[in-house]
Amino acid sequence: MVNKKQSITDHTKSIAGKHRLSEQQLDQLHRLMSDSQDYEAEAPKKSVNRFGSYSAIAASLFLVCAISMYTVFNYQQDKHADTVVGAFPDVDKNGLSVNVQAGENIFMQIANEVSYNHTNLKPMEVSSDTFATVANYFSNLEFFPRSTSNLSNASLRLVGGRYCSIKGSSAAQLRYVDAGGKLTTLFETNYDATKFQGLPVIENGEEPVEVYARGYKVDIWVEKGLVMATVQKP
Numbered sequence: 001m002v003n004k005k006q007s008i009t010d011h012t013k014s015i016a017g018k019h020r021l022s023e024q025q026l027d028q029l030h031r032l033m034s035d036s037q038d039y040e041a042e043a044p045k046k047s048v049n050r051f052g053s054y055s056a057i058a059a060s061l062f063l064v065c066a067i068s069m070y071t072v073f074n075y076q077q078d079k080h081a082d083t084v085v086g087a088f089p090d091v092d093k094n095g096l097s098v099n100v101q102a103g104e105n106i107f108m109q110i111a112n113e114v115s116y117n118h119t120n121l122k123p124m125e126v127s128s129d130t131f132a133t134v135a136n137y138f139s140n141l142e143f144f145p146r147s148t149s150n151l152s153n154a155s156l157r158l159v160g161g162r163y164c165s166i167k168g169s170s171a172a173q174l175r176y177v178d179a180g181g182k183l184t185t186l187f188e189t190n191y192d193a194t195k196f197q198g199l200p201v202i203e204n205g206e207e208p209v210e211v212y213a214r215g216y217k218v219d220i221w222v223e224k225g226l227v228m229a230t231v232q233k234p
Helices: 002-019 023-042 045-086 106-119 131-137
Strands: 157-166 169-177 183-190 209-213 216-223 226-232
Touching: 106 157, 106 183, 106 209, 106 216, 106 226, 131 157, 157 183
Parallel strands: none
Antiparallel strands: 157 169, 169 183, 183 226, 209 216, 216 226
16 A cells, blocks of 8 residues: 555656646645545445546546646746747847846837837828927927937938827827938837836936837837837838
């Protein structure tokens, strides 16, 4: 009997190692298999042949189902982790990882939203090549749009803008074109340290984070108290 129980213990530990069972699941599995063996030892010989076999079969079926469900659960967890953690390369030009352990990281959240707006342009609500004229149009915002040092390319010309949003916050969308007609879109919204935690701040000597979304290059940073993001073809 001792040898049987030792065999049960060894077998359940082997199963736990292969399928990553918790301590609680391991104990339950061990008790189930032990009860089955104790039942066979105490029952009359004739009953063991029939009822003991049924008990062993039932225990085996339960074990198979439990392991199968646990394996599927862990596969789904691992699959999700691969999708979230490994889906995006470390593209931060500062050498910092932009991957997170749970959920889509803040950089990709912003990049996916602004790149979508960049590729699905709606009509401009204000047209002008003067920054003050365009900025003054956004009187319904809780901030005043500002120019950025990250768009110092002399060939870029402001053409207008419209209202939009970033992560549920009202934002300004400013459109620039270069001499060849290539579009660069600048998005600005008020900086909320809780909602936009972890973004680089220009005034602190940090550089914009560069990521790619929908094939477009997106730069993201904080400047003059505003979250800013530019979208353009690489």
